[in-house]
Amino acid sequence: MTVSHGEVIMLGAVLFFMGAVCAVSRRNLIMILIGVEVMLNAAGIALTGASLYWNALDGQAFVLFIMAFAAAEVAVGLALIVYSQRRTSSVNADTYNLMKG
Amino acid sequence: MSGLYGLVFYMLAAVIVVSTGMAVTRKNQVHAVVYLINSFLGTAVLFYLLGAPLLAALEVIIYAGAIMVLFLFIIMTMGPGVSEPLRLRVRQWVFPSMLGFFCVGAAGLLVFRVRESGDGMPVAMASPAVFGRFVFERYWFAVEIVSLLLFVALVGALYLGKKEDSAAVEIQKDKP
Amino acid sequence: MRTILFLLVFLPLAGALFHILAGRHVSRRVVEIVACSSVAGSFFMALSALPALKQGPLRVIFLRWFEAGDFHAAMDVYYDPLSAVMALMVTFVSALIHVYSVGYMRDDEDYARFFFYLNLFVFCMLVITLADNLVFLFLGWEGVGFCSYALIGFWYRDEANAAAGRKAFLLTRLGDVAFGVALGLVFVLFNRLSISHVNAHAMELTAASATILGLLLLWAAVGKSAQLPLVVWLPDAMAGPTPVSALIHAATMVTAGVYLLMRLFPVVLMSEAALSAIAVVGVLSAFYAACAALAQKDIKRVLAYSTISQLGYMFLAVGAGDVIGSMSFLLSHAFYKALLFLAAGCVIRALHEEHDIFRMGGLRGRLPAVFFLFLAGVLSLGAIPGTGGFINKDRILVAVFSHPDGAFKILWLAAVATSFLTTLYAFRLLFVVFLGRSGQSVEQREIHPMPAVMIRTLWPLAFLALFAGFVNLPAVWGGKEWLAGFLGGVPGTVPHLHVSPGIEWFVAMSDGVVALAAAALAFVLYGPVQATRWRAVFIPAQTVRDFFLSGFYLDRLYQAVLARPYMELARILWLKVDEGALDGGIAASSRTFPLLGSVLRLWTTGRLSTYLLGLLVGLAVMLGLLVIRFYAG
Numbered sequence: 054m055t056v057s058h059g060e061v062i063m064l065g066a067v068l069f070f071m072g073a074v075c076a077v078s079r080r081n082l083i084m085i086l087i088g089v090e091v092m093l094n095a096a097g098i099a100l101t102g103a104s105l106y107w108n109a110l111d112g113q114a115f116v117l118f119i120m121a122f123a124a125a126e127v128a129v130g131l132a133l134i135v136y137s138q139r140r141t142s143s144v145n146a147d148t149y150n151l152m153k154g
Numbered sequence: 155m156s157g158l159y160g161l162v163f164y165m166l167a168a169v170i171v172v173s174t175g176m177a178v179t180r181k182n183q184v185h186a187v188v189y190l191i192n193s194f195l196g197t198a199v200l201f202y203l204l205g206a207p208l209l210a211a212l213e214v215i216i217y218a219g220a221i222m223v224l225f226l227f228i229i230m231t232m233g234p235g236v237s238e239p240l241r242l243r244v245r246q247w248v249f250p251s252m253l254g255f256f257c258v259g260a261a262g263l264l265v266f267r268v269r270e271s272g273d274g275m276p277v278a279m280a281s282p283a284v285f286g287r288f289v290f291e292r293y294w295f296a297v298e299i300v301s302l303l304l305f306v307a308l309v310g311a312l313y314l315g316k317k318e319d320s321a322a323v324e325i326q327k328d329k330p
Numbered sequence: 331m332r333t334i335l336f337l338l339v340f341l342p343l344a345g346a347l348f349h350i351l352a353g354r355h356v357s358r359r360v361v362e363i364v365a366c367s368s369v370a371g372s373f374f375m376a377l378s379a380l381p382a383l384k385q386g387p388l389r390v391i392f393l394r395w396f397e398a399g400d401f402h403a404a405m406d407v408y409y410d411p412l413s414a415v416m417a418l419m420v421t422f423v424s425a426l427i428h429v430y431s432v433g434y435m436r437d438d439e440d441y442a443r444f445f446f447y448l449n450l451f452v453f454c455m456l457v458i459t460l461a462d463n464l465v466f467l468f469l470g471w472e473g474v475g476f477c478s479y480a481l482i483g484f485w486y487r488d489e490a491n492a493a494a495g496r497k498a499f500l501l502t503r504l505g506d507v508a509f510g511v512a513l514g515l516v517f518v519l520f521n522r523l524s525i526s527h528v529n530a531h532a533m534e535l536t537a538a539s540a541t542i543l544g545l546l547l548l549w550a551a552v553g554k555s556a557q558l559p560l561v562v563w564l565p566d567a568m569a570g571p572t573p574v575s576a577l578i579h580a581a582t583m584v585t586a587g588v589y590l591l592m593r594l595f596p597v598v599l600m601s602e603a604a605l606s607a608i609a610v611v612g613v614l615s616a617f618y619a620a621c622a623a624l625a626q627k628d629i630k631r632v633l634a635y636s637t638i639s640q641l642g643y644m645f646l647a648v649g650a651g652d653v654i655g656s657m658s659f660l661l662s663h664a665f666y667k668a669l670l671f672l673a674a675g676c677v678i679r680a681l682h683e684e685h686d687i688f689r690m691g692g693l694r695g696r697l698p699a700v701f702f703l704f705l706a707g708v709l710s711l712g713a714i715p716g717t718g719g720f721i722n723k724d725r726i727l728v729a730v731f732s733h734p735d736g737a738f739k740i741l742w743l744a745a746v747a748t749s750f751l752t753t754l755y756a757f758r759l760l761f762v763v764f765l766g767r768s769g770q771s772v773e774q775r776e777i778h779p780m781p782a783v784m785i786r787t788l789w790p791l792a793f794l795a796l797f798a799g800f801v802n803l804p805a806v807w808g809g810k811e812w813l814a815g816f817l818g819g820v821p822g823t824v825p826h827l828h829v830s831p832g833i834e835w836f837v838a839m840s841d842g843v844v845a846l847a848a849a850a851l852a853f854v855l856y857g858p859v860q861a862t863r864w865r866a867v868f869i870p871a872q873t874v875r876d877f878f879l880s881g882f883y884l885d886r887l888y889q890a891v892l893a894r895p896y897m898e899l900a901r902i903l904w905l906k907v908d909e910g911a912l913d914g915g916i917a918a919s920s921r922t923f924p925l926l927g928s929v930l931r932l933w934t935t936g937r938l939s940t941y942l943l944g945l946l947v948g949l950a951v952m953l954g955l956l957v958i959r960f961y962a963g
Binding site: 054055056057058059060061062063064066067068070071072073074075077078079080081083084086087088090091094097098101102104105106108110111113114116117118120121122123124125126127128129131132133134135136138144 | 261
């Protein structure tokens with residue numbers, strides 16, 4: 054017997070919102086991406102816990118795909134950051150406000 | 155048994171949470187990434203605890219090993235650059251933090267109302283062979299899609315990373 | 331017969347339509363011919379309709395206009411002796427004045443518009459004269475008011491003329507409100523709007539409703555006939571061309587008020603209070619206007635106040651119960667007043683639009699024909715014994731004197747006093763304009779040539795002015811009172827005043843003495859030789875003269891008490907309420923929208939972090955709702 058499902062989910066929740074706060078309140082583009090990574094990881098934890106609870110492997114398969122997807126997303130995202138840093142020489146998210154209304 | 159597993163779980167949870175907390179509050183990006191690697195390692199062990207050894211391995215290889223290293227590469231490449239000021243303005247993080255606390259509280263209320271805690275989960279382990287067979291039997295299509303996705307990401311990253319003048323030079327060369 | 335009556339009423343309308351549609355595209359001569367012949371045609375129709383009266387009064391419906399339940403509005407006429415006589419007078423005088431206008435307006439370029447309004451006016455006046463349905467009469471009533479407004483302000487390019495027209499219209503409108511109310515009241519009381527029906531059933535009215543109806547009709551008549559208190563528009567109405575003044579403000583439109591009272595006399599007869607009110611209004615207006623006329627300097631204004639005064643006599647006669655006396659006085663007055671106005675028009679034109687009588691004088695030698703014509707009119711106006719005017723005024727005074735109500739003796743005294751003043755101002759006018767010296771030597775001024783038609787049309791009027799009254803010569807002096815006999819069939823009238831010859835002689839003598847004395851006084855004061863001692867005694871101080879000249883300052887009183895507060899109220903409502911509160915309120919409420927927009931604009935910062943924060947907020951809201959749902963639901 055290990056911990057209850059609820060506790061695993063709570064762990065996932067805590068991590069998720071930590072990542073969310075990081076993504077929202079930091080202005081450095083890299084740090085925002087890091088926040089996203091933390092969120093994805095938290096989702097993976099919750100899914101694995103659910104997979105154990107329901108005794109099904111679908112949750113773990115989903116985590117596998119999340120990891121793959123996260124890799125792809127980070128690759129493209131970082132490429133974008135490099136590209137825009139080359140253009141505007143700034144990694145501060147506040148400088149990209151051309152859509153200001 | 156549950157006591158031991160429970161203890162391990164809480165230790166791991168502490169490690170993960172603390173390192174994640176450190177990661178998100180660092181000014182230095184490299185420090186943040188390293189803390190995050192730490193967090194991912196903890197997560198890998200947690201996966202093993204929760205009965206997914208393959209995922210644990212993959213977490214270390216892909217997440218900590220590939221993604222975070224990529225982060226480091228990019229951080230080094232870009233150099234210090236214009237970043238955020240040394241101290242974040244208060245109003246930048248107060249409101250999101252409050253929201254975060256509120257959300258965690260709400261989640262706690264919801265979770266422990268719906269799922270009565272108390273009964274622990276039975277321990278199980280999915281061996282890599284069983285897991286692999288499962289994935290390729292049930293989710294083979296998703297695997298193909300994900301490989302396509304990776305390919306697209308590759309192409310995109312290549313294109314975005316190209317230097318601009320070289321692309322112009324190549325086009326010039328093609329003209330008769 | 332139906333055709334004759336139809337042509338009688340609608341020929342002038344046809345003329346008016348011709349003028350408004352084609353007037354500017356045909357030659358001047360054609361316009362003049364159409365105008366005069368349409369009215370002349372009406373006159374001949376009026377003449378040829380007369381024999382039909384032997385069979386009694388006639389009611390003819392031309393057109394059913396609209397109906398709503400019991401409320402029938404139709405274009406119908408009631409042809410009885412009263413309306414026959416009135417129609418004859420209206421068409422005859424109108425035709426003469428149309429011919430006169432051909433000459434008077436010879437230099438004016440707007441002749442098509444002028445004759446359009448003039449013909450339209452004649453049509454509306456004939457509608458008033460002959461209509462049986464009260465709604466149809468109201469159409470004519472309003473129509474004459476409109477034509478009067480248009481013709482007073484005919485030379486509209488001068489602001490003062492337009493203002494005078496507006497003033498006339500507004501004041502008669504005040505009276506017309508009472509007419510509308512009376513119309514409704516008649517419908518409520520009788521359930522029919524036909525004058526003949528109302529007259530036939532007038533006996534069924536209670537005294538109270540008869541009083542109300544009578545007072546409403548009196549107020550409407552006061553507006554139209556320029557009696558107190560709605561009197562101030564007539565002197566200003568002299569801004570219009572002189573033929574207009576002669577036709578509308580002497581012979582026809584202003585008499586429509588009295589005519590209405592005469593037409594509905596059986597109703598008025600049912601109420602002692604209404605009759606007394608009519609008489610009092612009449613005598614007060616007569617006295618007021620006679621005083622004012624004494625001090626006027628403008629030749630037309632003297633005649634305007636004189637008209638008010640004479641109309642007061644007609645009101646007095648109706649109030650005393652003598653419709654026939656009032657009617658014959660009306661006829662006589664129409665002739666001599668029109669004559670006086672038209673002759674004044676000749677003088678004005680001859681002296682290049684000069685209106686001030688103290689800048690005239692000695693015209694007897696320069697314009698002899700006009701002098702005799704004017705003299706004829708003045709003799710009749712002043713009721714010198716031996717003229718038709720004297721006979722008619724005498725009959726009214728007898729009726730008032732012999733009225734059973736003793737209070738009428740006071741009215742008689744006032745009427746006699748007014749008579750004195752009337753003769754006085756009439757002869758004053760004659761002497762100042764035509765005799766003696768003037769302020770500016772007339773010999774040095776060149777006389778503007780006058781079309782002969784202007785003078786030729788006046789001779790018939792002069793004859794009628796002097797002698798038309800003789801159709802009503804009382805038996806005491808050998809006459810037959812033909813007019814009284816003719817009108818005797820009209821309901822509510824008293825053909826023969828049954829008074830003793832003694833009273834007849836007494837009243838006649840007193841009136842004659844008064845008239846001759848006034849004429850003599852006028853000669854002394856204003857004649858060729860002006861005796862300064864007499865002048866010092868009889869001519870009052872400048873302040874009194876100014877008081878009379880301005881018409882007892884009534885204009886200023888109305889301005890201060892009615893017009894100015896109303897304008898103030900309008901201004902306040904405009905600035906404070908309309909622009910301030912309403913517009914301001916709407917503007918303020920419309921400002922909230924940009925305000926809301928600018929609040930919402932805070933979201934569109936263009937920064938990534940803001941949008942991510944939005945996502946987080948949304949997530950928090952959803953979680954909160956879920957919690958609420960799970961814990962409360």
